Amino acid sequence: MKTLLIVYYSYTGGTEQMAEAAAAAARDEEGTDVRVMRAEDCQPDDMLAADGYIFATPENLAAIAGVMKAFLDRCYYPVLGRIEGRPYAAMICAGSDGENAQRQLERIATGWRLKKVTDSLIVCTHAQTEAAILAPKMIGEEDLESCREIGATLSAGLAMGVF
Numbered sequence: 001m002k003t004l005l006i007v008y009y010s011y012t013g014g015t016e017q018m019a020e021a022a023a024a025a026a027r028d029e030e031g032t033d034v035r036v037m038r039a040e041d042c043q044p045d046d047m048l049a050a051d052g053y054i055f056a057t058p059e060n061l062a063a064i065a066g067v068m069k070a071f072l073d074r075c076y077y078p079v080l081g082r083i084e085g086r087p088y089a090a091m092i093c094a095g096s097d098g099e100n101a102q103r104q105l106e107r108i109a110t111g112w113r114l115k116k117v118t119d120s121l122i123v124c125t126h127a128q129t130e131a132a133i134l135a136p137k138m139i140g141e142e143d144l145e146s147c148r149e150i151g152a153t154l155s156a157g158l159a160m161g162v163f
Contacts, residue, residue, distance in 0.1 A: 002032050002158035005050035006151075009039040009057055009067040014093040014125060014137030019056040021144040022091065022151030026054075029152060031159030039071035044078035052087040052158050053114070054150060059094040059101035072108050084113035087163035089150045090120040095133055098122035117163055118153055121146050 006023050010016035019036060026034045037046060039057075047053070057068035064072070090105045092098040102120045109116065123143045127133045139147075157163045 002051040003049060004032050004034050004052050004054065004151075004155050004158055005042075005046060006034065006036045006054040006056065007039055007042045007068075007071060008036070008055070009065050009071070010093075011058060011065070012133075012135065012137045014123070014139050015056050015058045015091070017137070017139045017144065018091050018093060018121075018123060018147045019054070021139075021147035022054055022056070022154075024151070025148035026151035026155035029155035029159055032155040034151075034155065039068045042071050042075070044075045047075050047079045048082060050086075052154050052163060054089045054091065054154060055105055055109075056091040057093070057101060057105065059092055059096070059098045062096075062100045064101045064104045069104075076108065076111070080112065086114055087117040087154060087157060088114040089116070089118045089154055091147060091150065092120065092122045093137065093139070094122055094124050095127040096124065098124060115163065117157060118150055121150060123147075
């Protein structure tokens with residue numbers, strides 16, 4: 001059985017909803033074990049034990065959230081050269097455009113030589129004031145469906161040996 005690891009960080013709940021939607025759809029596919037881990041808990045051994053990945057992060061100050069960046073920093077060198085070719089997808093919960101966080105995440109995945117199997121998803125909440133940025137987020141059904149598609153794609157592809 002293949003293992004899909006979903007690593008996420010969420011402060012206001014938006015990214016967590018995205019990760020959970022992807023996980024729910026991934027679990028509906030047979031032949032894949034789905035593990036969901038908060039970024040602060042994920043270690044290099046967790047990365048090595050997985051066959052594919054979904055990385056989900058908020059965009060904070062036009063960048064990957066610090067907790068997600070700390071996870072990537074912690075795991076980068078211990079797994080470098082040991083996970084090449086594994087599939088991944090990225091999901092970003094942004095207040096504005098999310099493009100810089102996407103570039104950062106994709107650049108790190110490129111350094112690991114991971115295989116991007118679907119376009120990165122940016123969900124924009126349009127939160128621009130301090131109150132809106134800090135408020136709990138509710139991700140819309142259309143965006144959650146996009147997250148489900150990513151989870152199902154990774155899970156089915158792993159189970160079928162496509163990736």
